Amino acid sequence: MSLKKTRVFFLKQERQYHEHCCVPMCTSSSKFNGVLSFHGFPRDVQLRKRWLVNIRRDKFTVTAHSKVCSLHFTEEQIIPPKTAVGKRQLQKGAVPVLFQWNDYSIPSPRLSVWDRVSTPEPSAGDEQLMDCTPAADHDYSSVPEPAFLDTAVDKHMQLEEKIDALMKEIQELKLLSTFGIERFAQSDVNIRFYTRFPSYRQFMIFWELVEPSVHRMVRVSRAKAAERMNEAVTSVRPTHMRQSLQPIDELFLFLMYLSVGLKEQDLANRFNIHTSTVSRIITSWTNYLYTLLGSVSIWIDAEIVKAHLPDDFKDFPDTQVIVDCTELKCQTPSSPLLQSEMFSTYKSHCTMKGLIGIAPHGPVTFVSSLYEGSVSDKELFRRSGLADLLTEDMAVMVDKGFLITDCVKCKVYCPPFLKKSSQMPAPSVLLTQKIARLRVHVERVIQRVKENKLFDSVIPLSIAGSINEIFAVACLLSNYQNKHLAKAWVK
Structure with a gap:
């Protein structure tokens, strides 16, 4: 070897x-x-x-x-x-x-x-x-060590926090994609724009007043809405559209229709519902608010009016109501007879005319029905029934066009006419200025009502059957939506 x-x-x-x-x-x-x-x-x-x-x-x-x-x-x-x-x-x-x-x-x-x-x-x-790391064939035990388990728990908690954050983000995105009152809960500017209420809080206060009786609302059926809109009852409804809205969102839709003057098709696109559903919601809430708000007496007793009488009315201490008329432009009817009755020489257009009365401290206390535009102020006052509410110890403040002295039993504060004199006497000038300075507040209230954009455009004859209720609801809502006319009047 x-x-x-x-x-x-x-x-x-x-x-x-x-x-x-x-x-x-x-x-x-x-x-x-x-x-x-x-x-x-x-x-x-x-x-x-x-x-x-x-x-x-x-x-x-x-x-x-x-x-x-x-x-x-x-x-x-x-x-x-x-x-x-x-x-x-x-x-x-x-x-x-x-x-x-x-x-x-x-x-x-x-x-x-x-x-x-x-x-x-x-x-x-x-x-x-x-x-001193061991060789590569070591995997350091298949049983988890304490430090590894602690790390796993930390990672698990981090994943849970991340999931919660993602879920919150999903809810926010879902809220932004859904058009409703909650979408604008943090923006009083948008609430004011869409509803005429000054803030989300005040809107919710009003909602708490009407919510208890919402379930008793008599809703317009689909058949009546179809007949009103001249469309078939069996119309095809897209599957992606919502079948209904929450009651608070229905109120929000109605206020948008009234305040912003949006068309039904626009509202249907915003709320992702059918146009016929929008029509039924508007009609149902018009009737409901007209009945609910109208069931509360807005006429104020003479003692309460005197208790809240502003200092500016010291020369007219028995004033109970200040009245004036307003007109809404409407679509010209095809009938020549109706055209002649509804034509207003003041507006040079076919109009509907109504009367509004306010107490001296600002709230709306009387709303009449709408009449044809050709009716005079005196005739409208006589038809409205306001004279039946006035007693001998009261007084009503009006403009020059209201020649109602022979229609009421109470005193009438009206600016004097020039009559046959070439110049108005000094006392009459001062009286005219005082009455005009106080009577202007009823015009400010009428302006608040007509800030609802629905009344800016020409009222179509298709809603002539419900325009009385809509106008009355707008006037009654002004008592809930607005503050005092003058800060100095607040006691």
């Missing part, structure tokens, strides 16, 4: 004779240390898996030469040899527990995830130890 082959033979024998520990970061070998004992992996599958997990080599392929030295076992786990030359054995079920990464000390029992404290910051020595 040659010298080279002889050397290879002895090297193989030497490798087979010497044993090495397979635990990461352990360099123990029987060649340099005859005191240590080396133990093979158990045959039991579960026990062997526990060995691999503890030594952090769960992906390690176990062979007959794979050994774990006695440094990784406690003294209680090792059985001393019976003879001086005997080998040390392991107790049944023994598992290696002492390693370099736990300073060869017995680890404390593992706590539950919820009982653990935060992991302390690593020291300089620990950082150096962490740099």
Whole structure:
């Protein structure tokens, strides 16, 4: 045998004779240390898996030469040899527990995830130890370590927070895509624009007044709406449209129709409903508010009026109501007879004419029905029925066109006429100025009512059957939507 082959033979024998520990970061070998004992992996599958997990080599392929030295076992786990030359054995079920990464000390029992404290910051020595990373075949145990579980809990909490944030964002986007009162809850400017109420809070106060009886509303049926709109009852409804709205959104839709003057098709597109549904909502809420608000008496007793009489009326202390007329332009009817009756020489157009009365401190206390535009102020006052509410101890303040002295039993404050004189006397001028300065407040209230954009355009004859109710509702709503006419009048 040659010298080279002889050397290879002895090297193989030497490798087979010497044993090495397979635990990461352990360099123990029987060649340099005859005191240590080396133990093979158990045959039991579960026990062997526990060995691999503890030594952090769960992906390690176990062979007959794979050994774990006695440094990784406690003294209680090792059985001393019976003879001086005997080998040390392991107790049944023994598992290696002492390693370099736990300073060869017995680890404390593992706590539950919820009982653990935060992991302390690593020291300089620990950082150096962490740099000694084992070989790539180690996956550091298939059983999660405490630090890993803590990290998992933190990640889980972060995911929950992210989910909550995304859900909130989805709700906000859904709210923005849905046209309703809640969309503008944070914007009093938009609430004022769409509803004439000064703020969302005041709108909700009004809603609390009408909500208890909403369920008793008599709604217009689809058949009547179809007949009114001259459309078939069996019209096809797109599947993407909503079938109904919440009652508060129905009120919001009606106020938009009245305040902004939006057309039914525009409202249908905004609320994603059918045009016939918009028509039914408008008609139903017109009748409902006309009945509900009209059931509350707005006529104020003379004692209450005097108790709230502004100082500006000290020269007219018995004034009960200030009245004036207003006209709404309407579509010209095809009938020449109706045209002649509805034509107003003042507006040079076909109009509908109504009378509004307010108390001296500002609220609307009387609303008449609408009549043809050709009727005179005196005739309208006589038809309205206001004269029946006035007694001898009251007084009514009117403009020059109301020649109603012979129609009422009470006093009438009216600006004097020039008569046959070439110049009005000084007392008459002062009286005219005083009455004009106080009577202007009824014109301001009428302006508030006509700020509803529905009355800006020409009223179509298709809603002539409900225009009386709409006009009355607009006048009654002005008592809820507006503040006092003059701050000085507030007591």
